[in-house]
Amino acid sequence: MQKKRGRPKKIDSKTDGYRLRMSKEERYLLEKICQNEGLSKADVFRALIKIGYDMSKNGSFIGYPENRNDDYGIIGYPENRDDFEDDL
DSSP: OOOOOOOOOOOOOOOOOOOOOOHHHHHHHHHHHHHHHTTTTTHHHHHHHHHHHHHHTTTTTTTSSSSSSSTTTTTOOSSSSHHHHHHH
């Protein structure tokens, strides 16, 4: 039997990936969270997944956030790329 080569695998290794599309508002909010908390985007998503899971166990996740087709939920995100870069 041959010896295994390379670095040993971690018990909690992150091998699965997920890709998603975001609106400008969602991207802006994600960037602000990363900036305010000093976290990477991946770390923010991991934390929010755990928070969402806890909310779903308690039944408080049902119906939140409501999907609306109007602009009432948008709170002042930049209109163009130049405005966005100034906030970072």
